[in-house]
Each structure stands twice: as structure tokens, then as C-alpha cells.
Amino acid sequence: MKSITWKIFLYLLLVFVSVAGITFPIVEKPVAWYEFPFIPGLEENAKIIFFHVPTAWLTVIAFLMSSFFSFKYLRRKNLDDDAKAYASAQLGMIFCILATVTGAVWAKFAWGSYWSWDPRQTSIFALLLIYGALFALRSSIESEEKRATLSAVYSLIAFVTVPFFIFIMPRIMKGLHPGSADDTNAGPVVDFKMNSSMQLIFFLSLIGFTILYFWMWKVGYKSIIYRDKLNKQLITPDISGQGG
């Protein structure tokens, strides 16, 4: 019963965010609560922020969760933890692609080209490669325990080198993305250029997408665990006569 309420709440939240994010007008001097301010240099493109930032945020969250459960797997050798890490990595890959695509579309209109090897783009590209390598590694190993251990080790190694990409490199190198070293705004756009209604939708969107991620992740890892259980039953039918 409780989960139904959550799902309805999430549905309404995401519908509201999508509709509001796309349809609310951008005007010079916002008066009504549903009007967004005009941001110089961004103009109408500003609206994609409601979808680009949450996906990029979830890419990092998913990677964090995946590494956390990889670590947990290496500590306790429980295959359920591996399923959790794997489900999180799958979602992270999806959100990573979404963030790359929305970012490229935004870049086309804001910077003039889809891809310009901005430090941010390099870092998201590296994340994409890491996710890809993780799946390539997983698919090449047959044994379940071995696959879980090796992919956990790899994702932890990637986890200790990834901060270079996401947090350090884009900030010290000159780039076009907000937050770069030569950024004249001296801070993220969120803090001072958005008015309260824009901030509200922005944070609602972040919350909505985060809940969506956790829900999808839960469904994902449960299905992996059940599938493994069924596979085991099919291979070795137990005494009660199930499976086989």
C-alpha cells in the first residue's frame, strides 16, 4: 500500500517537473510564480537544465552506489551485493548516455557544436568508457563468483581514479562548462541566476529523478537475484520437487 503511494507521488512529481520545465515561459522580468528569468547566454536553452543536471547527478550517484556495493561484496562475499552493484551500474550506464546526449544537444545550441572535447565532455566520456569496460569484463567471465570478484575489483580501481575526471580535471582546466577554471560567473548557475520558481523546479526534478533511480534500482537488483535463484533451481532441483 505504501509503495503505491510512493509511485503515485513520484508519477505526479515527474509529470509536474516535465510539464513545468518545458512549458513555463522565460521572460525578462518574472512576476508570476510560473515565469522563469531570462539568463543571458542561455536564453531558452536554460530549460534543459531540468533534465541534464539530474541525469548527470544520477550517473555519479549510480557509480557511487555500484562501488559501495562492490566494496561490500569483497568484504562479505554475498552475491546479492554483486547483483545490487550490477543493477546500479546498468542504470548508471543509461543515465550516463542520457547525460551525454542532453549535454551534447545543449552544447550544440549554447557553444555551437555537439562535441568539442571540453574537460567536462572528456570526463563524461571517460565515465562512459569505464561503464562499458565493466560490462565487457562481466560478459567475458563465466563463473559467477569470479565475475563478481573481478568486476568488483575493477569498479573499485575505477572508483579511485574517477575523482580525477569528475571533480578535479574540469575545475582546473579551462572550459566552457559552468564551474571551469576560467568561469567568470565564479559559481554554479543555480545559486544566483535562477529565481525561486526555477530553483524549486530544479530541485524537485533532482529529487524526482533520484527517487526514480532508487525505485528502478530496487526492481533491477531484485529481478537479478530472482533470476539467479531460478537458474540455480533449474540446474539442481531441490527435494521438494520444484524446478527441474
Place this chain on the structure above:
Amino acid sequence: MFIIVAISVILFSIGNEKINESLTGGLFWVVIFFTAMSGLSRAFVSEEERGTTLTLQLIASPTVVFTGKLLFNLILVFCMNTVIALLYSAMFESFVLKNFGLFLATFILGNIGLAVASTIIAAIISKAGAKGTLYPVLSFPILLPLILTSVQLTLFAFDGTSFETAKFELAIVVGYDVIITTASYMLFDFIWKD
């Protein structure tokens, strides 16, 4: 052998054109990366192929094994890359180092990072089924921050930038080396013990 092939391919494809410094610095690390990819995966794969892994597991602790393999790869990387650097300075006119100390520091730190990262990936690869093709796929994202910073530092060395200006990039490479070494030593136990 791979070094000579790679460098001559680059020389042939350039022809008589004069290439600028930034391209030379980039090509230098491209050759280093691919040489490492072709040579360094042998460290653990050869043990698996000859079936000597079990003996090693019995007589030595994982840390000792990893240190040995790391030393082997370090020596290999330093030999290969010294040859590459010498050939480069002989073949390319634009390979002129204005700040030799900075280049040397970059070279040593970059090689250490390269050797450690490729050793731990080689250990993962040797336990996984597919050997040849997976190695560059797994190594590239891990090595990317190291290579990007090293290319930047090599360009600094060409320009004759002082240590003072380049200290942030040097700090990144040092940090990378420390982090990857620590992580490798901590995680190698899990790979080695089946």
C-alpha cells in the same frame, strides 16, 4: 620491435611535413600507451598459460607476488620508454626539450603510474577468459587521467615552462601514482585468491 614499427609508421605517415610540438608530445604518449598495451599484459597471462599460478599461490604471499610482477613491469616500461624517447629525439626535429628536468620528472612519474595500473589490470585479465582484446578496453579509462596530464606536462617541457607553473599537474600525477599503488596492493589479494 613494436616500438620500431610504431615509430616508423608515424614517420612514414608524416612524410616530409613539419609537425608542431603539441602533436609530437601527443604522438609520444600514443606510442608509449600502445607499446605498454602490447607488452605489459604478459606479466600474469604467461603464468596462467604455463599453469604455474598454483605453485606461486602456494609458495608466496600475494603482496610478494604483486611486488615481483610490478618490478618486472617497471623495468620493462622504463627500458621500452627510454628507447622510445631516444628514438623520438633522434627522429623528430620538433622534439626539443627546453626544460629537461620537468620532462624527466614527468617521464619517471608517468612510467610508474603506467606500470602499476597495467600490472593490476593484467592480473584481472589473466583471471578473465578473453585475454588479448579486453586489455586495452579495461586499461584505457583507468590510464586516461595519467596520459592526459602527462601530455600536458610534456608540452610544458617543450615550451620550457618552469616547475613552479607546472606544479599542479605534477601534483596530479604524483597523487595518481600514490592512489593507484595503494588501491592495487589492497585489491590484489582478492584477485589472486580464488
